[in-house]
Amino acid sequence: MLKIFSCILAAFSLCASAAHAQAPAGSTQAYPTKTIRIIVPYAPGGPTDILARTVGQRLNEAWGQPVVIENRAGAAGMTGTALVAKAPADGYTMATAGITFVTSVTMGMKLSFDPERDFDPVTLLGAVPNIVVVHPSLPVKSIKELIALGKSRPDQLLYASGGAGGTQHLAGEMFKHLTGVKLQHIAYRGSAPSLTAVVSGEVAMGFTDMLITVPHVASGRLRGLAVTGARRAKVIPELPTVNEAGLPGYAVSAWFGLITPAGTPRDIIQRVQAEAARGLKQPGTLERLSALGADISASSPEEFGAFMKVEREKWARVIKAAGIQAE
Numbered sequence: 001m002l003k004i005f006s007c008i009l010a011a012f013s014l015c016a017s018a019a020h021a022q023a024p025a026g027s028t029q030a031y032p033t034k035t036i037r038i039i040v041p042y043a044p045g046g047p048t049d050i051l052a053r054t055v056g057q058r059l060n061e062a063w064g065q066p067v068v069i070e071n072r073a074g075a076a077g078m079t080g081t082a083l084v085a086k087a088p089a090d091g092y093t094m095a096t097a098g099i100t101f102v103t104s105v106t107m108g109m110k111l112s113f114d115p116e117r118d119f120d121p122v123t124l125l126g127a128v129p130n131i132v133v134v135h136p137s138l139p140v141k142s143i144k145e146l147i148a149l150g151k152s153r154p155d156q157l158l159y160a161s162g163g164a165g166g167t168q169h170l171a172g173e174m175f176k177h178l179t180g181v182k183l184q185h186i187a188y189r190g191s192a193p194s195l196t197a198v199v200s201g202e203v204a205m206g207f208t209d210m211l212i213t214v215p216h217v218a219s220g221r222l223r224g225l226a227v228t229g230a231r232r233a234k235v236i237p238e239l240p241t242v243n244e245a246g247l248p249g250y251a252v253s254a255w256f257g258l259i260t261p262a263g264t265p266r267d268i269i270q271r272v273q274a275e276a277a278r279g280l281k282q283p284g285t286l287e288r289l290s291a292l293g294a295d296i297s298a299s300s301p302e303e304f305g306a307f308m309k310v311e312r313e314k315w316a317r318v319i320k321a322a323g324i325q326a327e
Contacts, residue, residue, distance in 0.1 A: 031091055031268050035066040038258070039095040041080025043073045043190025046162065047211035047294070048096045048256050051125050054289065055258070058279025059272070073189045076100045076163035076326070078109060085113035089261040091268035094122065097259045100165045102312040106319045107165040109326040121304040122258035123273040125280065126289065126296040129229030129253045130171050131213045132242060133222040134205040135198055143226050143245035146205070150181035158184045160194040160206040164326050167254035168194065170315060171207035171228050173322045178247055198222060209254060210235070210293030228252045235293040253295075255311070257304050269301055 036059065040052045049071065056067035072080030077100045087093035101115055113119075132143065140146045150157050161168035164187045176183055183205075188194040191209045198206040199221050207228060214235055217224040226242045227233050230251040242250040258276065260269060277298035279285060289296055299307065318324075 031265075031271065032063050032065045034092060035068055036091070037068050037070055037093045039080045039084050039093065040069055040071050041073065041077035041095060042071065042162065043192050044071045045212060046191030047128050047209045047254065048098060048191070050211055051256050051289070051294070052096050054285060055125065055276045055279060058282075058285070059275055062275050062279070075109070076104070076165050076187070078104055078111060081115075082112050084259070084261060085118045087261050089120075089263035089265075091260065091264050091272065094258050094260050094272070095119075096125075097257050097308075098254060099167045099170065099311065099315065100163065101259070102308050103165045103170070103315050103319060104326075106312075106316040107324060107326040109165070118262050119259040120262050120264050120269060121301045121308065122260055122269050123276050123301065124255065124257040124297055124299040124304045124307055125276065126294045126298075127253045127255040128210045128294050129227045129233060130168060130207040131210055131217065131227055131236070131239065132175075132205070132225045133198060133208055133213060133217065134225065135201045135203075136220070136223055137201060138204050138223075140225070141223065143240075143242055143247060146225060147179050147181055147246075150179070150183060154182040155184055157181075157205060158186050158203045160186050160188055160197045160203040160208070162191040162194045162209070163187050163189065165319075165324070167252060168207045168209070169324075170318065171252040173324055174250060174252060174318060175207070175242070175247070177318075177322055178250055207252075211289075214293060233293045235291055255307075257299075257308075273298070273301055 038052050038056055040049050042048050053069050056069050060067045072083060081095050084093055084095040104111060134140055140149050159172045172185060186203055188197060194206055195208045195212055197203045199216055216222040224239050226245045227239050228242055232241060280296050280298050286296055
């Protein structure tokens, strides 16, 4: 009897060991069991921050674990991203990524990580066009008038952006390239500070983020001239696209997604992606973000990875043609 019991105990131990081997620490069978951090590598208040907090709230509600949003601005988003590159690949530290993530290498930024090698894509969260805005003191009411004024005042008009290599900067450089207007670029530490600079009149104009700019246009604190996307924005349909306003071929939108350190278990990535997608598609959430000008598009990890590859190649051509370098 003792021998039989010993055999049963040994078999049970073997099965338990096998089950443990099949469910490594950090797999979805045990995830999440503690606080999750999402690093937003930009200042608070911008569109990336808004989307990250929306997703974080959804993950918290779904899993009952705290989701902390940490803003770590600096170096056009690379300071915060570098922190995530060094974090354990266990699903408890993620970052938001945008256009600077795929332009950083071409821009010649000095990085402590490899954007392609050191991260895994999770999901695209959405895209938002910019708005070409000017301070009310600037005597222009259309894109054509802005071009004419810019040509009459070469190198005198300043435009604000949330950081070198970001969507706002690239939108401005594309505008310069297509029009021949010489504008001076002033980089700030995030979308919100750059918008504040235009509202205050510190800078004459900007290619600012839709999510946080529309209220200022509606109040008259800024004058909107056009949206930078390929089509008009539902939230402010009276504004034409830059293309419609007389600059054929112009189309630029910011995009935002989630990334994790490379090697994060596949099942954890899929679980985060699925929950983020469900959260963004909820009627209340979708309507609120759409009202702010966001085009929500929760993709699969594979789709997001392919999207970033296309973006990296597209903007590399623009950056090289314009001779843009990190500031």
